[in-house]
Amino acid sequence: MDVSFLFGQFLGGLTTAMFLFLIASGLSLVFGVMRVLNFAHGSFYMIGAYLAWQAVQWLEPALHSFWLAAFVAALGVAVLGGLIERLLLRHIYGREELYQLLLTYALVLILGDAAKLVWGTQQLSVSRPPLLAGGFEVLGATLPTYNLFIMLAGVAIAVAGWFVLTRSPAGRMVRAAALDREMLGALGANVGALYTGMFVVSSFLAGLSGALVTPIESIVPGMDVEIIVEAFIVVVIGGLGSFWGTFWGSIIYGQVLSFGILILPGFSLFSVFALMAVILIVRPWGLFGRPIR
Amino acid sequence: MMKKSATALVHRIPWVLVVFVAALTIPWMGTRYDTFLATQIVISALFAMSLNLLLGTTGLVSFGHVAYFGIGSYVCGILMKTYGVPFSIALPAAAAGAALGALIFGFFCVRLTKIYFAMLTLAFSQIVWAICYKWNDVTGGDQGIPDVPYPNLDWMSHIPVLSDLRIAEQFYVLTLIVVMLSLAVIKRIISSPFGLMLTTIRENPNRAASIGLNVRGYELAAFVIAGGFAGIAGALFGIFNRGVFTDFVYWPKSAEVMIMTILGGIDHFWGPVVGAATLVLLNQEITSYTEYWPFVLGVILLILLFAFPGGIVGGLTTGFAWLRRKAGGPADA
Numbered sequence: 001m002d003v004s005f006l007f008g009q010f011l012g013g014l015t016t017a018m019f020l021f022l023i024a025s026g027l028s029l030v031f032g033v034m035r036v037l038n039f040a041h042g043s044f045y046m047i048g049a050y051l052a053w054q055a056v057q058w059l060e061p062a063l064h065s066f067w068l069a070a071f072v073a074a075l076g077v078a079v080l081g082g083l084i085e086r087l088l089l090r091h092i093y094g095r096e097e098l099y100q101l102l103l104t105y106a107l108v109l110i111l112g113d114a115a116k117l118v119w120g121t122q123q124l125s126v127s128r129p130p131l132l133a134g135g136f137e138v139l140g141a142t143l144p145t146y147n148l149f150i151m152l153a154g155v156a157i158a159v160a161g162w163f164v165l166t167r168s169p170a171g172r173m174v175r176a177a178a179l180d181r182e183m184l185g186a187l188g189a190n191v192g193a194l195y196t197g198m199f200v201v202s203s204f205l206a207g208l209s210g211a212l213v214t215p216i217e218s219i220v221p222g223m224d225v226e227i228i229v230e231a232f233i234v235v236v237i238g239g240l241g242s243f244w245g246t247f248w249g250s251i252i253y254g255q256v257l258s259f260g261i262l263i264l265p266g267f268s269l270f271s272v273f274a275l276m277a278v279i280l281i282v283r284p285w286g287l288f289g290r291p292i293r
Numbered sequence: 294m295m296k297k298s299a300t301a302l303v304h305r306i307p308w309v310l311v312v313f314v315a316a317l318t319i320p321w322m323g324t325r326y327d328t329f330l331a332t333q334i335v336i337s338a339l340f341a342m343s344l345n346l347l348l349g350t351t352g353l354v355s356f357g358h359v360a361y362f363g364i365g366s367y368v369c370g371i372l373m374k375t376y377g378v379p380f381s382i383a384l385p386a387a388a389a390g391a392a393l394g395a396l397i398f399g400f401f402c403v404r405l406t407k408i409y410f411a412m413l414t415l416a417f418s419q420i421v422w423a424i425c426y427k428w429n430d431v432t433g434g435d436q437g438i439p440d441v442p443y444p445n446l447d448w449m450s451h452i453p454v455l456s457d458l459r460i461a462e463q464f465y466v467l468t469l470i471v472v473m474l475s476l477a478v479i480k481r482i483i484s485s486p487f488g489l490m491l492t493t494i495r496e497n498p499n500r501a502a503s504i505g506l507n508v509r510g511y512e513l514a515a516f517v518i519a520g521g522f523a524g525i526a527g528a529l530f531g532i533f534n535r536g537v538f539t540d541f542v543y544w545p546k547s548a549e550v551m552i553m554t555i556l557g558g559i560d561h562f563w564g565p566v567v568g569a570a571t572l573v574l575l576n577q578e579i580t581s582y583t584e585y586w587p588f589v590l591g592v593i594l595l596i597l598l599f600a601f602p603g604g605i606v607g608g609l610t611t612g613f614a615w616l617r618r619k620a621g622g623p624a625d626a
Binding site (some may be wrong): 025035037052089096097098099101102103105106107108109110112113114116117150225229232233235240267269270273274275276280283 | 345
């Protein structure tokens with residue numbers, strides 16, 4: 001086991017991590033503010049992937065632009081998310097978590113089948129944008145350029161998210177809503193619009209990450225329920241509702257997964273779920289979160 | 294006066310026995326396919342009923358109940374297929390294995406509340422899934438355990454009426470006996486002082502604690518009992534399904550049984566049974582028209598959550614109460 005191999009493992013874990021961060025950040029934001037754990041977040045991710053494929057097909061004759069397709073897909077999912085928040089989710093804030101979980105699960109069922117209805121069940125794939133097609137060597141390990149791009153995108157989203165949350169008026173509102181929704185409303189803020197906005201941003205991120213995954217993974221039915229548990233693990237490790245927690249949670253998840261394979265081959269799946277359970281037992285609010293009243 | 298004695302009479306009828314006798318006639322009255330559906334309903338009903346011990350009776354939202362169903366089906370499947378152990382030992386072993394799993398996991402789960410409780414139960418069920426998926430030597434990995442044998446039902450051939458039945462129908466009779474005994478036990482548990490304490494905890498855990506109740510202890514006991522019965526359901530299902538596979542333990546199945554329970558109604562003893570029957574029959578009916586059953590199920594779930602949060606039984610009870618008020622005037626209400 002030489003250094004370049006371990007470094008390759010590390011880079012692989014980092015790519016997984018940044019991918020999951022793109023997905024889980026939206027999930028965590030919504031939970032932090034609305035206290036709703038959104039099972040349908042994985043479905044938004046899947047719809048994003050399908051929409052990206054569709055957009056590539058439509059754009060294909062005129063111009064080959066993966067980036068435009070990804071943006072269109074994310075935008076489409078954001079609109080969908082906004083509609084769902086306005087029409088359905090709005091009515092269940094503050095109800096028992098049983099009903100919240102089941103409502104978002106109903107969306108998983110509906111969106112999953114809707115995707116099958118529209119795009120069928122065969123595997124679809126999108127080719128890598130030519131600009132990022134190659135790869136290069138770092139310390140003897142090969143890193144595909146696209147993976148590097150994902151890592152940078154993850155860091156960019158993290159920095160942008162941090163900046164918006166801590167340095168902008170909108171971010172101040174979001175943090176206030178997370179602490180005390182009623183008080184914020186009483187101070188004259190439009191909490192309803194804030195929630196819709198949050199949900200739109202969260203859906204946009206889910207759609208975007210779904211679109212960005214298409215060049216390296218094929219699009220298949222079932223990717224929604226698979227990714228959502230991974231995203232749950234990440235947000236639980238870092239702390240439900242904590243933005244930086246989600247970032248570090250993703251990094252820990254990625255590394256445990258890629259090195260878990262070396263230590264316990266075949267049981268790396270087990271190790272991440274065990275990690276999630278241990279964190280919940282020891283610190284239910286996660287490594288970086290704060291206990292909720 | 295009349296009404297009062299009528300209600301008392303209704304309560305005195307041993308409903309579990311009535312349902313048992315009615316369901317027992319299916320192999321003779323219906324087709325082979327009816328028996329197949331009935332077996333599925335009966336097993337699902339026990340699974341949903343065991344979840345409702347947590348959901349309805351104790352107020353615990355477990356999103357990982359499938360773990361104990363899965364443990365039960367794997368324990369029973371492995372014992373019967375790999376080691377040739379008879380059903381009469383494999384079934385109790387499955388229940389015990391599931392209950393033991395529930396004891397270990399539940400010990401940690403009951404320390405958490407609400408969404409964290411749900412998440413931890415989900416995490417544990419995924420741990421069980423990961424083990425079943427990867428431990429090839431014992432669980433068969435993603436191939437599962439195909440061809441779990443039927444139990445030895447030779448004793449039934451000595452009973453005149455049962456001896457003419459096919460093995461699948463005899464297994465239905467066996468399943469029905471096991472499930473109805475389980476339901477009778479669950480009913481006793483719910484109406485016992487212990488069950489009433491669970492309801493107290495559901496209504497107000499803080500108050501329950503302040504009158505000196507060991508809330509965690511009671512919750513754990515409920516968790517273990519529910520796990521054990523889920524294990525029995527899993528064991529039966531593995532045999533019915535002629536094999537045990539990893540999707541028995543995958544998390545969407547936890548959601549499925551939860552939908553069953555909610556559909557019937559969590560506030561009534563028979564709710565989960567009604568939910569299981571409705572869902573199995575509906576699935577049957579709708580999949581003959583379209584392959585998009587999950588879509589339909591999602592829509593049903595949405596309607597349920599927004600229009601009938603009490604489920605079918607809850608809705609019927611409210612409807613009857615309303616009718617009675619209409620008919621008998623306000624004095625009767």
